[in-house]
Amino acid sequence: MRRRLSLFALLAAGCSRVVSPAAPDAAPDAASDVTLAEDDADADADTDAPAKDVGPDVPAVEPCADGLTRCDDVCVDRDASPAHCGACGNACATGERCEAGACASICPAGQTDCDGACRDLSGDRANCGACGSLCSTGQSCVEGACVLVCAAGRSNCGGRCVDLMTAGDNCGACERRCATGTRCMAGVCRGDPCGPTDTAAGRCDGNAVVRCVDGAVAREACGFGEVCAQAAGAAPACAPPTGPRRVTGRVTFQLRPVGPSGVMSARMDPLVGAPVELIDAMGRVVVQALTDEAGAYALGHAEPDGAMLRVRVTLGRGDAHYNFVVRDYMNAAYAFTTAPFAVTAADARDVAIPFEGNSGAAAIYTSVRRAFDFLEPYLTARPAALYVTWQRGRATGTMNSSYFVGASSTMFINGSEADPDEFDPSVISHEFGHYVQRWYSRTSNPGGPHDGRPADPNLAFGEGGASFLGSLITGSRYYIDAGVTRLRILQDLQSIPFNRAYAADPAQPIEQPLSEWLVAGTQYAMFRASTDTDQQVGRAMRVLTGYLRRNPYPDRGEVGVDLVEYLDGYLCVNAGAERATIMSYLVTQRRFPYDFGYMAVCR
Numbered sequence: 001m002r003r004r005l006s007l008f009a010l011l012a013a014g015c016s017r018v019v020s021p022a023a024p025d026a027a028p029d030a031a032s033d034v035t036l037a038e039d040d041a042d043a044d045a046d047t048d049a050p051a052k053d054v055g056p057d058v059p060a061v062e063p064c065a066d067g068l069t070r071c072d073d074v075c076v077d078r079d080a081s082p083a084h085c086g087a088c089g090n091a092c093a094t095g096e097r098c099e100a101g102a103c104a105s106i107c108p109a110g111q112t113d114c115d116g117a118c119r120d121l122s123g124d125r126a127n128c129g130a131c132g133s134l135c136s137t138g139q140s141c142v143e144g145a146c147v148l149v150c151a152a153g154r155s156n157c158g159g160r161c162v163d164l165m166t167a168g169d170n171c172g173a174c175e176r177r178c179a180t181g182t183r184c185m186a187g188v189c190r191g192d193p194c195g196p197t198d199t200a201a202g203r204c205d206g207n208a209v210v211r212c213v214d215g216a217v218a219r220e221a222c223g224f225g226e227v228c229a230q231a232a233g234a235a236p237a238c239a240p241p242t243g244p245r246r247v248t249g250r251v252t253f254q255l256r257p258v259g260p261s262g263v264m265s266a267r268m269d270p271l272v273g274a275p276v277e278l279i280d281a282m283g284r285v286v287v288q289a290l291t292d293e294a295g296a297y298a299l300g301h302a303e304p305d306g307a308m309l310r311v312r313v314t315l316g317r318g319d320a321h322y323n324f325v326v327r328d329y330m331n332a333a334y335a336f337t338t339a340p341f342a343v344t345a346a347d348a349r350d351v352a353i354p355f356e357g358n359s360g361a362a363a364i365y366t367s368v369r370r371a372f373d374f375l376e377p378y379l380t381a382r383p384a385a386l387y388v389t390w391q392r393g394r395a396t397g398t399m400n401s402s403y404f405v406g407a408s409s410t411m412f413i414n415g416s417e418a419d420p421d422e423f424d425p426s427v428i429s430h431e432f433g434h435y436v437q438r439w440y441s442r443t444s445n446p447g448g449p450h451d452g453r454p455a456d457p458n459l460a461f462g463e464g465g466a467s468f469l470g471s472l473i474t475g476s477r478y479y480i481d482a483g484v485t486r487l488r489i490l491q492d493l494q495s496i497p498f499n500r501a502y503a504a505d506p507a508q509p510i511e512q513p514l515s516e517w518l519v520a521g522t523q524y525a526m527f528r529a530s531t532d533t534d535q536q537v538g539r540a541m542r543v544l545t546g547y548l549r550r551n552p553y554p555d556r557g558e559v560g561v562d563l564v565e566y567l568d569g570y571l572c573v574n575a576g577a578e579r580a581t582i583m584s585y586l587v588t589q590r591r592f593p594y595d596f597g598y599m600a601v602c603r
């Protein structure tokens, strides 16, 4: 409220100078009346105005009082005047004052002026790194960044504060999980009373070290990619596999690539970053590893000759940085297991997943994993869990399309025969865009059908924004939804067609219905404004994951987050960057009456 009054007072004062130069007495009075009646603070500011206004009309130059100097026909104290600090015309910047003839920050060293208050941006939870940037509950501001700080005796495990001495899923170390039937005591998983084979030195049991501690069985599961190994004369320990024997191979899956020209012929691609396990005859995991960039894996082990083993590839939960699983309608994660084979010194077992063997799940895994790679730089903790539900030839709901359910953080990929989305990176990345909006930005998307024609601005921003994020993830300007034989939707974000559906009405207000493609096209045009891709992605993500998520920003346009807040935030946090693009692309070509209205007051 105070801000509004100040602006009004300034406007009133400013106008009076222009319209009534010959009647200086009347104008300042009018301004004074307004400010005195509504806000005492502004009256002080306006007391300078009459002196300035009167100045030009005073014919004779009179000497200034002691200690004052004439600047622009006004007597000022150059030791203290912010407009003439030290010298006539040397004005101090906003947030500075004039002290002993030198401009100095209003705030002491190390502090910043946040809307009139001096704040330490390096340690203020409400202004962390930037004015108005608020840390979430449980986070502290450390060196200008919001971080989870745990109390004494507790540790940060994937964004949660846990007691490593007692936490069953983080026992002794983060992500060290106690086996069923045991519990975490003093940082060690404990179970039944010790039996004859349980010793203080311990033994390997599957992929865990089992010791006898104070008369109870202590079981320490090995971390991912580690194996329990015991060299002769040494105590057993978890370590990366160095067994004398190896199982190697390559995991590939069949996919149907799509591009802007349509569906291409099927091919085999490597499955990257998938967990691979060696399973013994008892069903226990002997050793685990992840496939590399070529889909290759190598599992060292010490199983004896002739022992029966299998290789199992699972779609999810291999690496803590990729917190997702691809599963069927029974919520079972997809897994691909080889036939049992008898161990020799060196075994080779490739896993090739065909269409009929659910290669669609592997294609989805590949797209979602790439999406997590994109998101990773913007995360401060382990990502929120994501579930991806898909079954070949099956579709849910009445809409023949994929969708994301925020409440359960589940992405449903439609696998219908007519429109198998599992091979469409655009569709999968669009749904991942909704996951980003849900957990790391802000959304007011009411959901429901949408076909690209002008719709509710919240829906248009949710859907267009998801397609824009999808294009950043795939690195492609095209949004492609392919059917079996032909493309169902092909939209080039770099050249959205010019027609009424994809343009706005300049006579309507900024909360008018909008096309999702107008939203995506605008965001993409702003992204393309510079060839520095990293910089442009950073600018967009700063708005989505910073400004929109944290800041208490003014809600202009339609109630809820929409294109207007995105533009407001973009101009604000990126210091006006892409203003020219917004003007030429959105306002001039697409005729959307964006007013740049927030830019003048953003901070």
Ligand SMILES: [Zn+2]
Residues within 6 Å of the ligand: 403, 430, 431, 434, 462, 463, 466
């Ligand atoms: Zn969507």
